[in-house]
Amino acid sequence: MLPLLFCSVATDQVNRLFTARCWCTNKALSDYQATIVMKVSFPRAWLGILVLSTGMVSAAVALPRGEPEALGFSPARLALVTETLRHYVDAGHIPGVVAGIARHGRIVYLESLGWQDVEQQVPMRSDAMFQIRSMSKPVISLAIMQLLERGQLRLDDPVSQFIPAFADMNVFEQVGVSDGAVRPASRQITIGDLLLHVSGLSHRNSALYRERDVRSRADTLSQLVDKVAGVPLVADPGTVWNYSISTTVLGRVVEIVSGQALDDYLQASILDPLDMPDTGFHVPADQLDQLVHVYRLSPAGMQREPDMDIPITREPPLLEGAAGLVSTVPDYLRFLQAFMNQGELDGNRVLSEAGVALMTRNQLPDAVLPIALNPQQPMHDLGWGYGFSVVMDASRSGFARNNGEFGWNGSLGTFSWADPETGTVAVLMMQIQPSGAYNLSALFKTLLSAGIVTAF
Template sequence: MHTTDPASVGFDPRRLQRVKEAMQRYVDRNLMAGIITLVARHGQVVHLEKVGWMDRENNKEMSLDAIFRIYSMSKPITSTAVMMLFEEGHFRLGDPVSRYIPAFKDMKVYQPRGNADYDLVPARREITIRDLLTHTAGLSYGFDERSPVDELYREKVWKRMDTDPDVKLETMIEAIASLPLAHHPGEAWRYSMATDVLGYLVQVVSGKPFEVFLEERIFAPLGMKDTGFYVPEEKASRLTAVYGPAEGGGLKVIDSATDSSYLRKPKVASGGGGLVSTTADYLRFAQMILNRGILDGTRLLAPKTVELMMMNHLPGNGRKPDEPFNGFGLGGSVLLDVAGSQGYGSAGNWGWGGAANTWFWVDPREDLLGILMTQYMPGFVLPVTEDFKNAVYQALDA
């Protein structure tokens, strides 16, 4: 991949070297195995560096064409697919989801009684497509160990995904729809499997398997040749290993590069977290978003559609409860309060990350984007994404 002189687009080259230095420290301290970072401004890549290993146990250094499990960085791509169908007039954002997926009719909401018991009360209104895009539908994920609703997700959704050989996208979504909502639609932000539901919505509305729609309408037009729901055999050597903290310090393998489930076609194409990709491929997607819907003459979205996606859609111009400096748009977070974030950025920054600490953002004000690719779980416990962002912004001098 060609890189441009950073000075030509307003970066101090010496200061920009601090990005690699910051990432190298994570490897040197045995906190992460390997990292790729990319920075682009005015459509030009000014920084592309790799440190460490993609498969330390097999002595494979990080490669710029390494393939990563991007987990929830799948969500902005799925949301883009939804907005493409919205542009074509297939639905309105305020439409009830049940119009297209009848299982979501007459949803019930979990209401605790103040002890271990609970009631199920009718939802005050139906879930809309915008509720799914903004994680305000009342769905959940199964992550919260204290939530009875999440316990149901673990039992009825995730256990079935692991044990049912015949599970498919449709049956997974029906399982989600059978569970109570954690809150009434539109009343709060709760991270959830809503984007998996959106993937099925794309399938229903387009009449094509979700994975086929993404390939034909997004990946092929953008030239994202290494992005999909699994790594084919001929590319298997490029898959990275996933690491996590070992007892007593250091790293241990969480998901092997040589025996990962991502080397096999999945039973379900998860729009919320199922994709693999490369730094180069995700650059093409992120640059399309930053360009307001177009890349190299190929337009996927109208400028006004991207503008709508990057607005804060939380009720009452609200904030994410875990990040009170961020709102949430259609498929990604929106930076509202730069000072409150205690770091660099611009109001209006939009982006998202994945469970293994992959992360990207676009900054329309500075015409800038950043991508970090690594494979470390749990996500966002180490401040690597914050260190990356801060090292990028301190290098701007124009």
């Protein structure tokens, strides 16, 4: 039986060629829901007789497929995951979603539901490209850890060693008050401070930075970082966990130390070795059909946020490490699996086992715990490694988690987990604001955990 294929066709009038870009959605295939499987050019006269067979399909699934039952998952429970996600789409709560689960390096679940573009009724595909916002942070953190392992920097190096503008920072005298008197910071910001978000810097969208026009997409990374260095800190380095623009500053450190533009470094040292072809700082013109549009949830229903699409469809002057990447569920599953494999995937090593431990185990002292995105909602279950949040006390999570689990989320509705205890990685991607609406990520995680019926 032939797979069900969808193709978009572009015309080359000069060479009288058509270029077909095809993807397969036949769930009977072992690599079902594979997407972007081929690009082929053929003479115009062949268009009417083009036949594609299964043997011609080269799947672009994130990881090899595995049989759920053989990997300890209940097919019935996984069907419930699909049923639940479909309910949220059909009820108009979310426009669309892609979800993926892998165990011991093999995919047991990959499903796409709903719409990439609600108005145009463009179906969601499993290789749809999402703005992953803060899920960019672990990628940049990995780049820094690679440079550390090459002996090109140290965790206790002052940032001013690479960016002199950070040499003489001031700090507001009252913690949490972003105006008034300032004094010299008690010490310099280090690379480790930036990785752990204890640098004293503020969030990229904070009132502190907005009032001072710190962030502009028209700036280069170098220009933005110099502006950041010109604003007083909200706390002395090392004293307060404050989720911040630190990772964007780290991106500039990567450029200075490596001598490469940030996107070039990531491509050569992370994205290519891990085979993540759909991850980068913008969606290329020939992949716009993969772009998922952003919607805001309101009492009146879902409202399109067109302004959020524009920057991501052009090559940006600002390579924003804290929040600038686009990616897919298949790509990010590969990224997480490399950490589950202790820094290696398909024979390509991107980090040592010791480096993985530094990134995926809590590195914060008790004095700065608990961490909190909102001071009124401390996250007593979590700590922070040199790249990921880390579950330290699952009993305080409020939903299914295991100690040692690591991952992070993005502010437009992207979520990721890796659980060494069960050998499971999972990614859930939507494009909605507010991203925590309906707490769908916790529900998905609970259903995922309930689906594991055999431990091994």
